[in-house]
Structure formats: structure tokens, C-alpha cells
Amino acid sequence: MANAFVAAFEILSFGAIIVLIVLGLGIIASMMGIFNFAQGEFVLLGAYITYLAYAKGLPIWTGMVAAPFLVGALGFVLEALIIRRFYAAPIVAMLGTYALGLIIRESVRGLIGGFYLTVPEPIGGSIDIGTMHISAWRFTIIVVTLLVMAGCYLLLSRTSFGLRMRATLENPSLARASGISTPLMYGATFAFGSALAGLAGALIVPVFSLYADLGIRFLIQGFVAVMVGGVGSFIGPVAGAGVIGTLSAALPWVMAPVVADVLVFVLAIAFIKFRPQGLIAGKGV
């Protein structure tokens, strides 16, 4: 019983981490049609900013609050300077964002060296439920993920900003004719997606510690999750992330980790092959 509970918590917490990372990736992929290869590096930057705050002796949470804003601002600038040129050609966008990611990753590698730097959890210790102990920080991540998910959903479905964003996605020329500044909306969407990646990086750095390839680790899992969930909506990628995150955390409990690792990818690709529209088809929120 206790073991099952711990396993369930582990699976849930890893699922939450994947969802958190995929949120930004999914919004950019769904709303803009761009598979952003630099997303992993935005996660890395969020983690790095948190580490910097810690290294400078500031409370860790200041870094965690600052990370989404700084990474979001960077995303906005990069969109205006570079990403904007890629909208017509998705493959070129992949290559271009890959180059961007390479620059960011290697710069961070130059700054931190080849080390694994640990950042302590702002909320340490464990929560005791009877005889079982679960990590307080991982629990916090689950809660924050749920809040952010709900927030994003409300932002996209209930606010005028979300409406304009979706209008721009659905029919750019009509949106422009209706007085919506589509370049600004694209910039804002990209910045929003990057900010979410920054937040994800800031939150997970105490769990995974900081190293230059932190983002890469999640990038491909994130892409697969977006494809499984279905590009075009907000809910799709999130659902995909839930499935992929849960599967990759759960399968190692029942089979050899190596096999589980590969099996998740094989299953996912096979699934996408036979259901290209993903779990949740169609546009919308």
C-alpha cells in the first residue's frame, strides 16, 4: 500500500513536470505552427536564472519569480528579430530555432562549465501522511502545474487577450482586418510560451540540478507529447504530456527501464502514425 502510494506520487509528479514543460512548447506549436527547438534551452535559462539568484545569495524564490519574466522577454525579442522570418516554412523554423538553442546552450555551458550545480529546494523537507513521506517540493510542483494549467486555460478561453490570440491563429488576415495587430500577437504568444518554459526550468532545477543539457533531455519527450496530444489546441498537448509523462514514469516500475524508455517512444510514434490528428483533434482552446 505504502509502496503503491509512493509509486503513484512519483508518477504523478513526473507527469506534472512533463506537463509543465510541454505547456509552453504546446502553445507555441499549436498557436503558431512552430516546433521550437530552442524550447529546451529556454527551460535551461529559467533554471540558470534561478541558480544565479541562489549563487548571489538572494532567496531562491526571487529567481523563480524572475525567471519566467526574463525568459519571456528574451522570447519576445528573439521572435521579433529572428523567429518571425520562419513562419512560412516549418522545417526552416526547426533548423533556425535549433541554431538559436545551440547558441544559448553552449553559452550557458561556457558560463557554468561541465558541472552539475545543485540548487536547494525553497520548500524543503517532506510531507508526512501517516507512515509515508513525500517530497514537499515535488508536491509544490504538482500544485503549481495545476494552477498554471488552469491559468493558461482561463487566459486562452475567457480573456480578450486569449480570444485575440486564437483569432490570430485561426485566420490571420481576418484578425488583421478586425484591427488585431497580428505581429504583436505572435510576439506575445511566443513570449508567453517562452515564459512558461522559463518557469518550468526554475521549478525543476532543484529536482534535476543544473547542467547544460538539462533542456535537451526534455525536448524530444516534449515534441512527442505535443504530437501525441494533437497540434492545434491548448488541451491537446497538455493531454499528450500527461500520457507521455505518466507512461515514462510508470513503465519502469513494471519492466526493465531501458526497454520502457524506448517503448514509450515507439508506442508514441506508432500512435501518431495511425492517428495523425492526435488524442484531441481540432482547433480551439
Place this chain on the structure above:
Amino acid sequence: MPKSMGAVKQVIPAEIDGETDLAMDSHGTAGKAASVRKVLPMVEGVVLVAALVAPLALQDYLTVFATRVIILALFALSFDLVWGYAGIMSFGQALFFGSAGYGVALLARDFDITNVFLVLPAGTLIGLIFALLLGGFLLLGRHPSSVIFVSLGTLTGSYAADRLARGWYYLGGQNGIPSIAPMTSGGYEFSEGPAFYYLVLGILVVVYLLCRFLVRSQFGLALAGLRENEQRIAFFGYKAQHLKAIIFAIGGAIAGLAGSLYAFHEGFVWPNMVGVVVSTQVVLYVLFGGSGTLIGAVIGTVIVEGVSFWLSDNYRDVWPIILGLLLLLVILFRPLGLISFVLGERERVGSFGASIKGKQNGAP
């Protein structure tokens, strides 16, 4: 998929996006184009001569390095065929390179088979089979697969293979398979040095000529059409998906050949060789040099590897950043790669019909 890349479009006067203007433009520059027609064979000749004399001018350790570059150029050729000609974005080309490397390493380790006439065909076959399996799965089917799906599918395949190689004890796990016995032919052992260099160079030249023949054949023309406008090629009656699967398999076979040479040259294989790192590296080579020209892939490999070798003493940390910046600049401003500085659009496309002209934007 950029639709307006340089092109084997037949110019129909009523075409959209102002192709009539372009067609007239090409008549205007026809005289000039004719005078620069022979750039490509010249570039190819210069590269070949440079490659032939290189071991005479280089010190031993540089010859070893040059051998590695030639092998990687062979690998780049395989990616260029798939992406530069057929427009299939394979982010997992290392899967075929690395699995062939692992395959021949296992042959050498467990079966003592090192004969060059056995291991190279075996490696090629492994690459071919893997490419047939993956390509068949990703590219064939009732509905044509989207370019995004194919690129992410190949990327995922390569990543999964990397994870598998890392975790599988039989393949040596993280450390890979060290100290592979040298390749042999009868009693002769190919160790690093001029002999190995010329062997690899010979293979590269043969494969290059085969590819050159292939892309200039009717098949190659159909491939280029596929890259430009897949739907139109399908309407012409070609089985577009089959063409793609065939070229993907050929690319995989060449990558397999390169991978088996690489394994014997380096003397070890390790998980990165099947993984994303090497997969993206080959994308870099080809984009730098110029995709859609075979020699561009070779030149790109030589430049990227050469500069990185040269800088690695002093600027090891900064080089990847510079590489990223350069790549970004090339993608933004020189989508046809460095070769496009000397090679005109008209010659890159080749002359298949009477009047051919494409715009020079978008990247293949």
C-alpha cells in the same frame, strides 16, 4: 515546406507569384549564365585534387584527421540526398550511421569478421535495412505523412536508439564497444594512415559519382520535383511516397557504409554515434556547405570539421557558440549554403528543360 525554392518548375506563363517575370529575367541573364556554367565541375575537380594530394602535404596525425573528415563527408552525402534532393528532413540520419557502426563492431568483436569485403557490405546492408524499416514506417501508408511528423519521427528514432545503446549491456552501455580490431584484406591490416585514407577517398569518389548519376537521372528529376511540390509530382502520376522511401533507403545505405568505415577508423563505437548529437551535426555540415548540391555537402563537412579542429586548441568553448551563430546566419541569409557564393542558381538546379528558373529564397 518552402514552396518557392530553386526549382525544377516548368514555367507556365499563367503561374502565380510572378514567375513570368522571372522567366524573362532568366532570358536576360542567359548569356551570363552560360559563361558561368562550368563552376560545378571546377569546384568538384579542385576538391578532388586537394583530397588526392592532401596526405602528401599533411603530417601523419593530420592524415588521420583528414580520413575522419572524408568519412563524415560520405555521411553528409547521405543526408544531402535525402534532404537536399528529396526534401525529406531526416533528423535521425545518425541512426543508420551508428547502427551500422555497432553492427560491424559486433561482427569484429563476436565473430572475428574484419574482412573489408565483408564488413563494408554488411554495414551498408544494416543501414539499408534500418532505413527501409524506419522510412517505410514513417513515409508509406494510406495518408501521406506531414514533413513535421517525418522530421520528428526520425529525431525520436535516433534518440530512442541512443537510449537503447546506453542501457543495453551487450552493446557496452555508456562506454560503447572499445578497441575494435582493424579492418583487414587478406593478410593486410588497414590501420590509420595514408592507405586507409585512400581507401576511404576511393569509396567517397565512387559513391559521389553514383549519387551524381542518380540525381541527374529521371529519378533525380522526380526527386527534385518532390522537394518543390510534392502534390504536383503525385498528379504527374509518380508514386511520391515510394520515391521518398527509395531515396531514404539509399541514404540509409550510404550512411551505413560511412558508419562502418568510421567504426573501424576510430576503433570504437559509442552511443553518441546513433544519437541526436551526430544526427544534428550532419545537418550542420550540409546546411553550411549547401544542400541540394553534392559537393556542397563535402565542402561543408571539410569546413566545419576543419575549422573546429583548428580552433579546438584555443577556443574550444567558444566554437560551438560561433558555430550556432554562423548556422543562424546561413539559414537566414544564405539558405543555399556557402556553395551559393560561387555557384549560380541555374547551375545548381541543372539544365533539364528549356527554361528553368527559380527564386533564390527559401532553403532546401
